[in-house]
Amino acid sequence: MHYISTRGGPSAGFGDVLLGGPAADGGLYLPDAWPRIGAAELRSFATLPYAEVAFRVMRPFVAGEFSDAEFRADVDAAYAGFSHKDVVPLVELGPDRFLLELFHGPTLAFKDVAMQLLGRLFARALKKQKRRATVIVATSGDTGSAAIAALRGLPGVDVVVLHPHGRVSEVQRRQMTTVPDANVHNIALEGSFDDTQNIVKTLFADSGFAARAQLTAVNSINFARIMAQCVYYFTAAASLGRTPSFVVPTGNFGDVFAGEAAARMGLPIERLVVATNANDILVRALTPPGIYSAGQAKQTLSPSMDIQVASNFERALFEASQRDSRWLEAAMAAFASTRALDIPPAVFYALQRLYLASSANDDQTRQAIADIRVQFGIVIDPHTAVGFAAVGNLAGRFSGPLVFLATAHPAKFPEAIRQAIGITQESPPKLAGIMSLEERYTVLPNEVGAVRTFVLERTGTS
Numbered sequence: 068m069h070y071i072s073t074r075g076g077p078s079a080g081f082g083d084v085l086l087g088g089p090a091a092d093g094g095l096y097l098p099d100a101w102p103r104i105g106a107a108e109l110r111s112f113a114t115l116p117y118a119e120v121a122f123r124v125m126r127p128f129v130a131g132e133f134s135d136a137e138f139r140a141d142v143d144a145a146y147a148g149f150s151h152k153d154v155v156p157l158v159e160l161g162p163d164r165f166l167l168e169l170f171h172g173p174t175l176a177f178k179d180v181a182m183q184l185l186g187r188l189f190a191r192a193l194k195k196q197k198r199r200a201t202v203i204v205a206t207s208g209d210t211g212s213a214a215i216a217a218l219r220g221l222p223g224v225d226v227v228v229l230h231p232h233g234r235v236s237e238v239q240r241r242q243m244t245t246v247p248d249a250n251v252h253n254i255a256l257e258g259s260f261d262d263t264q265n266i267v268k269t270l271f272a273d274s275g276f277a278a279r280a281q282l283t284a285v286n287s288i289n290f291a292r293i294m295a296q297c298v299y300y301f302t303a304a305a306s307l308g309r310t311p312s313f314v315v316p317t318g319n320f321g322d323v324f325a326g327e328a329a330a331r332m333g334l335p336i337e338r339l340v341v342a343t344n345a346n347d348i349l350v351r352a353l354t355p356p357g358i359y360s361a362g363q364a365k366q367t368l369s370p371s372m373d374i375q376v377a378s379n380f381e382r383a384l385f386e387a388s389q390r391d392s393r394w395l396e397a398a399m400a401a402f403a404s405t406r407a408l409d410i411p412p413a414v415f416y417a418l419q420r421l422y423l424a425s426s427a428n429d430d431q432t433r434q435a436i437a438d439i440r441v442q443f444g445i446v447i448d449p450h451t452a453v454g455f456a457a458v459g460n461l462a463g464r465f466s467g468p469l470v471f472l473a474t475a476h477p478a479k480f481p482e483a484i485r486q487a488i489g490i491t492q493e494s495p496p497k498l499a500g501i502m503s504l505e506e507r508y509t510v511l512p513n514e515v516g517a518v519r520t521f522v523l524e525r526t527g528t529s
């Protein structure tokens with residue numbers, strides 16, 4: 068498989084896409100052509116184990132880099148560590164309402180689904196290339212712990228994680244900072260998630276520094292994450308046997324773009340619902356007149372979605388413009404200076420054929436947690452609740468079943484749950500202990516120079 072950049076730069080193989088972060092021209096990698104999965108094969112997924120579907124869906128993406136035997140071994144190992152036998156169980160809530168539980172991995176959020184595989188592929192690719200790497204991660208809460216869980220203790224890898232100081236939940240912070248492995252380095256940045264993401268982008272753009280520190284990325288700009296996340300759209304739709312819509316709590320647009328990837332590979336999907344919290348740049352982009360303009364990030368009950376600039380939206384714009392990289396390069400350059408982009412009508416209408424968008428504020432989110440508990444007897448986390456609340460504004464827009472992506476376990480956000488329904492969640496075994504373990508992290512100012520020095524010192528590349 069060959070990969071191209073959304074901004075028209077040179078193409079790359081899967082090994083470079085996996086280890087290289089963003090493309091050299093600042094764009095994001097996508098396959099030069101989407102592999103197709105036929106209707107008979109789609110139906111066959113209904114009866115196969117998750118790891119087998121994962122292997123079949125992703126195999127074309129890694130062809131040329133890993134053999135079938137190598138890839139199968141990593142896929143099997145990645146999903147053997149999930150605590151539910153179906154890996155990502157689909158639970159029926161009521162007529163045409165389903166919950167896709169993506170939180171049975173080691174850190175209790177959907178990011179484990181991709182990261183557990185990525186860590187293994189990383190180790191394998193580095194070994195093949197006989198080199199070390201510094202994985203640098205900007206996190207709004209869950210990516211950091213998922214990356215640490217996947218990469219801790221691996222030889223040849225350092226993990227540097229930047230989280231916005233004071234803006235992730237205590238459970239989220241402790242999941243990152245209590246990991247004792249020497250290759251794990253946590254930075255609490257005095258800024259927002261967008262600031263952490265900007266610093267990471269700046270470090271990658273500094274090619275001298277990136278080469279010296281051997282920087283690589285596992286953020287959702289890494290195509291390997293998208294590839295791993297599109298699998299559960301296939302398993303969920305196959306087990307329903309009908310054309311569903313998916314409701315996707317959205318921040319950086321990675322997870323919902325994985326749904327578009329599945330659709331482009333041949334999976335029938337009625338609509339993808341982009342559900343955001345009060346940080347609603349995507350809702351403004353996807354409703355007329357279609358203006359993508361960044362404001363200030365606001366803190367909400369769903370911190371993993373407190374994002375203004377959704378990096379992966381660039382991939383959707385690329386596809387919706389029929390892969391017009393020349394237009395996109397100019398549009399993204401203009402956006403970088405003005406923080407606003409008028410989406411041309413043809414691109415806007417193409418996006419609207421697949422996506423519907425809606426936002427929910429914190430009051431609506433708390434209300435959804437309470438309502439779902441009464442209606443279905445389950446407790447959902449605040450991110451998942453944004454999906455339920457957002458769909459409340461879209462009644463009558465769907466003809467098929469709705470699959471709600473449950474992106475985190477409620478025990479990760481006990482304070483939000485307590486506010487919504489007045490009960491304290493019991494911690495699952497995976498979280499037991501972290502509240503008393505010693506934490507390790509370094510508070511740094513929102514300055515790229517400070518982060519640069521920290522990385523060089525900690526990784527021994529200075």
Ligand SMILES: *Cc1c(COP(=O)(O)O)cnc(C)c1O
Nearest residue numbers: 209318319320321322371474475
């Ligand atoms: C990361 C995250 C999201 C948002 O996913 P994106 O791919 O960034 O859109 C939603 N919910 C939870 C719990 C998350 O950790």
